Amino acid sequence: xxxxxxxxxYLFFSGKGGVGxxxxxxxxxxxxxxxGIRTLIxxxxxxxxxxxxxxxxxxxRIRPLGLPNLWGMEIDPDKAxxxxxxxxxxxxxxVMPAEVMKVMEEQFRxxxxxxxxxxxxxxxxxxxxxxxxxxxxxxxIFDTAPTGHTIRLLQLPVDWSxxxxxxxxxxxxxxxxxxxxxxENKKKYDEAIRLLGDAARTxxxxxxxxxxxxxxxxxxxxxxxxxxxxxxxxxxVNGILPEQVCEHPFFKSRYDMQQGYLGRIAREFPxxxxxxxxxxxxxxxxxxxxxxxxxxxxxxxxxxxxxxAPEMESARIGTAKAGDGRTDSNVFETLDSGSLIELxxxxxxKSKAVFFTGKGGVGxxxxxxxAAYAAAAxxxxxLLLxxxxxxHIGQVLNQHVDDTIQSVEGVENLWAxxxxxxxxxxxYKARIIEEAKKKYSQDMLAAVREELESPCTEEMAAFDKFxxxxxxxxxxxxIFDTAPTGHTxxxxxxxxxxxxxxxxxxTTNASSAGAKSEVQKRFDHIIALxxxxxRSVFVFVVYxxxxxxxxxxxxxxxxxxxxxxxxxxxxxxxxxxxYCTNSYFKKRRAMQEKYLAEIKxxxxxxxxxxxxxxTEIIGIDMVRRAALxxxxxxxxxxxxx
Amino acid sequence: xxxxxxxxxxDPPMCCPGGLCGxxxxxxxxxxHEAVLKLKTDHGIVVQRYLLQxxxxxxxxxxxxxxxxxxHSTGVLxxxxxxxxxxxxxxxxxxxxxxxxxxxxxxxxxx
Numbered sequence: 001x002x003x004x005x006x007x008x009x010y011l012f013f014s015g016k017g018g019v020g021x022x023x024x025x026x027x028x029x030x031x032x033x034x035x036g037i038r039t040l041i042x043x044x045x046x047x048x049x050x051x052x053x054x055x056x057x058x059x060x061r062i063r064p065l066g067l068p069n070l071w072g073m074e075i076d077p078d079k080a081x082x083x084x085x086x087x088x089x090x091x092x093x094x095v096m097p098a099e100v101m102k103v104m105e106e107q108f109r110x111x112x113x114x115x116x117x118x119x120x121x122x123x124x125x126x127x128x129x130x131x132x133x134x135x136x137x138x139x140x141i142f143d144t145a146p147t148g149h150t151i152r153l154l155q156l157p158v159d160w161s162x163x164x165x166x167x168x169x170x171x172x173x174x175x176x177x178x179x180x181x182x183x184e185n186k187k188k189y190d191e192a193i194r195l196l197g198d199a200a201r202t203x204x205x206x207x208x209x210x211x212x213x214x215x216x217x218x219x220x221x222x223x224x225x226x227x228x229x230x231x232x233x234x235x236x237v238n239g240i241l242p243e244q245v246c247e248h249p250f251f252k253s254r255y256d257m258q259q260g261y262l263g264r265i266a267r268e269f270p271x272x273x274x275x276x277x278x279x280x281x282x283x284x285x286x287x288x289x290x291x292x293x294x295x296x297x298x299x300x301x302x303x304x305x306x307x308x309a310p311e312m313e314s315a316r317i318g319t320a321k322a323g324d325g326r327t328d329s330n331v332f333e334t335l336d337s338g339s340l341i342e343l344x345x346x347x348x349x350k351s352k353a354v355f356f357t358g359k360g361g362v363g364x365x366x367x368x369x370x371a372a373y374a375a376a377a378x379x380x381x382x383l384l385l386x387x388x389x390x391x392h393i394g395q396v397l398n399q400h401v402d403d404t405i406q407s408v409e410g411v412e413n414l415w416a417x418x419x420x421x422x423x424x425x426x427x428y429k430a431r432i433i434e435e436a437k438k439k440y441s442q443d444m445l446a447a448v449r450e451e452l453e454s455p456c457t458e459e460m461a462a463f464d465k466f467x468x469x470x471x472x473x474x475x476x477x478x479i480f481d482t483a484p485t486g487h488t489x490x491x492x493x494x495x496x497x498x499x500x501x502x503x504x505x506x507t508t509n510a511s512s513a514g515a516k517s518e519v520q521k522r523f524d525h526i527i528a529l530x531x532x533x534x535r536s537v538f539v540f541v542v543y544x545x546x547x548x549x550x551x552x553x554x555x556x557x558x559x560x561x562x563x564x565x566x567x568x569x570x571x572x573x574x575x576x577x578x579y580c581t582n583s584y585f586k587k588r589r590a591m592q593e594k595y596l597a598e599i600k601x602x603x604x605x606x607x608x609x610x611x612x613x614x615t616e617i618i619g620i621d622m623v624r625r626a627a628l629x630x631x632x633x634x635x636x637x638x639x640x641x
Numbered sequence: 642x643x644x645x646x647x648x649x650x651x652d653p654p655m656c657c658p659g660g661l662c663g664x665x666x667x668x669x670x671x672x673x674h675e676a677v678l679k680l681k682t683d684h685g686i687v688v689q690r691y692l693l694q695x696x697x698x699x700x701x702x703x704x705x706x707x708x709x710x711x712x713h714s715t716g717v718l719x720x721x722x723x724x725x726x727x728x729x730x731x732x733x734x735x736x737x738x739x740x741x742x743x744x745x746x747x748x749x750x751x752x
Contacts (some may be wrong), residue, residue, distance in 0.1 A: 089694075092697045092701065095707070096697065096700070100714055100715055103714070103715045104654065104693055104697070107694050432666065439675075441678065443678045443682060444674060447674060447678060448674075512669040515667055516667070
């Protein structure tokens, strides 16, 4: 893209988690800055790795990133909420009693406000006039959260703008204030929508890997992007194995698989595509980013290199220091093998909820499928459920999965279902309208409908559905394949937040007191379930690489703060030592061993190893193999006591 | 009908006027909403409602309301005023009450 015109250009990077979005976004930013183009990189991912890539603290304010013309910022939902709140509350502080101010501050912690605040801050970057916005830069690069949530973020201006417009015709009130007071916001949102659809101003880059799930998600998301009106879309295919290093039949099989997908990508996406080889080590620091940028912007003709220069390498063989965990043995594979499946066994015959979480793209879904298979094979009545709006559970199981529970073909004791956000919203609205019909007038029903159109309802509706599955007692085990870490933590915080909100609710008569105590009881029950290790198990899935480990560790601490324990870590895509016969893969295995040791040391939890297989885990046969690798299946069925 | 009557309801803390986007749907809020709509359709009476975190200024501009907040904090909400004068606290008015306020306005003391 050219970034020479005077008007700010916007560049979005998205894709399934773990495909290298942040690295590509940062390399692009470094490249532009190097060309003398004033560049700001902003991350909207609540579990951002921007700071890890630049190896410096960044945080919720624009700061220079150590290179001329380059600035960065991480939007922190909590801080964004605080700013949003202060803009409104500051004028009242002098007059209002302190106690009232406290209640109002609490009120602003409602989940709905948090979403608006982060979104509002994001839109600020797309409005020229604001001094703290994007107008001061030539290019603003957005490193976004994994696709599902990015699409939601981009749809929000459309939704809010519509909601404000509709409310103006009706009752004149919205969740974010009386219509009269927020015409300003509508203008801002409309401007953001216009910019997103302006081919001269906005580019969208999908980062993907040559594999089924990544391709599927890119296809799905590009369709949704088209409905928002984004026109300039291009691809970066990352993580391509260099042909020269794949002489071993195991890697040759993976190489051939990737080449097949590269062909499909070329056929199915007639848009500009850049290809990026997997490196023989980790990409870290400014030198690593420049190396990638050089490749991204070299144009055709330049043969890309997969070798990192020695000063960029953090995992060179022979330079391993004592105690850094590189064993050159199978010690990690044998450490905690064995009885990990026992973790899923119901205690005292009570249903158990198992949550799989971790950075996007680390294989949560496949690991959740493998675990569900293993549990079912051991005789436990198992439900596999996904809360990820961009889920590909159907891909992995090779059958259609939707919002109705259905049995998984070819596997006894196993059922699968997904929470479909849109359907959940429709059901939720229909239920409320149905209730209201019994009692209220047509005018009132119209008013209720109007208010339910608020984007706030969506989060509540999906959460309502999620709680329903946590509460059920029909299955021995419910395995939750959750959205990437940041959003999962958010989902898990919701009962706490909503519970606080209910606490604040003023009851004005007996019927409202009844409604309040009933819902309060429900939230308390959910919170108690999640905190009880006999009822809930939390599993983190990671790649043995720097950012997934750092992110999972932070998330584990966050959960612990909320009183929720973690029971298991799964290290996925571990290269089997026996296949690593050349220096490229020996280096990568050495890097993985370093992080396997770090996982053991930092988490202090049982760690299951999932080896990289020669093909993707798609279809029941592969799921079975994964289950076998992870948990071993040849033991006696678990008896449910 | 007295066209000069100003009925205002100062709502307790909540996300939106119907409380529909929060975790609890409060039947009392729905009842009030219905009453307000009915007054408008049947009698052309418009009741003003204010949310604390969105229209905080309104709460500060009425000295009676502000005094109540200073004394009892938000527990005193909702507060209903007619021409600035407080007529009901801690509970929402019913349709009949609202109609009565509109038809027999009490003298204002909040000048």
